[in-house]
Amino acid sequence: MRNLLDDDKDHDHAHPEGLRADLPRLLLGRRAVLAGVVGSGAALALIGPRVLAQGVVTGAAADGAVCVAQPAEMAGPFPADGTNVRAGQVVNILTERGVIREDIRSSIGGLRPVAAGVPMRLDLRLVDVRRGCAPLEGHAVYLWQCDAAGVYSIYGAADRTYLRGVAISDSGGRVRMLTVVPGTYPGRWPHLHFEVFASAAAAVDGAAALLTGQFAMPEEACRVAYRADPAYAASRAALDGVRLDRDGIFRNGTAAERAAQMLRLTGDASGFVATGEVGLVV
Structure with a gap:
């Protein structure tokens, strides 16, 4: 299998300055792309959204592709996004230097631990369901997950901040991160948490998120x-005791929503590539 790290050689996006210091660079890049689109006379064919009988909002692109609005889910007790506390103190990794990065396996904030586990390249695409599944550029995605042992950094392990990071969507609406296949713990199906923000400037507190959601992992992978x-x-034992259709989060969605929440994985034990789409109603 192709080494998942190969694509990182020209994409080292670990920015030690943090979100606020990155804003001038991010905004400049976005303006340049927009100027190119306007200059080329490019246009998007927009098809309005529709609501299915179950209340699921879907959109359709000009080529017939369909996108589904991701359902909102709870952030859970371990977001570290400024919306909850640990040991009596507000925890907010979104204000840490280096939080914008592609490889989230290492710790930031002066901590050293690196997450063990099978590598997983995550490739998500953000789309506007109301505008014919048009890609959403310049949005910030904060991702967090538990490690191979089913433990969340900061909360279950105060000496590490790994498996948390922010990425900014490109002109195609894509964000990419290098992580590990998440572990799990009793009562929960293997999953990843994410929040989507309108911009890097907004991604400094989880209260400003446009969407808080979760992705499920395929069982076989x-x-x-x-x-x-x-x-x-520990995760292997926990997985044996849980079923997707009994998970407290994923069991409540419609078939269309559950399909949208399930990541698609290719690869093997040396590494996986996971793809998914986040449909937003903005």
Whole structure:
């Protein structure tokens, strides 16, 4: 399999200055792209959204492709986005230097631990359901997940801040991160948490999120990863005791929503590529 790290050689986006210091660079890049679109006379064919019987909002692009509005889900107890506290103090990693980065396996904020586990390249696409599934550029996505042992950094392990990071969507609406296949814990199906913000400027507190959601992991890929690396021992046992249709989050969605929330994985025990789409009603 192609080394998942190869694509990082020209995309080292670990910015030690933090979100606010990155704004001038991000905005300049966005203006340049927009100027190119206007100058070329490019146009998007827009088709209005529709609401299915179950209340699910969908959109359709000019080529017939359909996008589904991602359902909002709870952030859970471990977001570290300024909306909750740990040991009596507000926790907000979004204000830390280096939080904008593609490789989220390492810790930031002066901490050293690196997440163990099977590598996973995450490739998400943000689209506007109301505007014919048009890509959403310049949006910030904050991703967090538990590690191979099913533990969340900061909360379950105060000496580490790994598996948390922010990425900014490009002109195609895409964000990319390098992480590990998430572990799990009793009662929950393997999953990732995410929040979407209108801009990097807005991504300094979870209260400003346009959408808080969760992605589910395919069972077979998880089992392959969990068998391959001993760091997943606790997660392997936890997975045996849970079912997707009984998960407290994913069981409540419609079939269309559950399909939109399920990441698609390719690869093997040496590494996976995960793809997904985040449909927003903006």
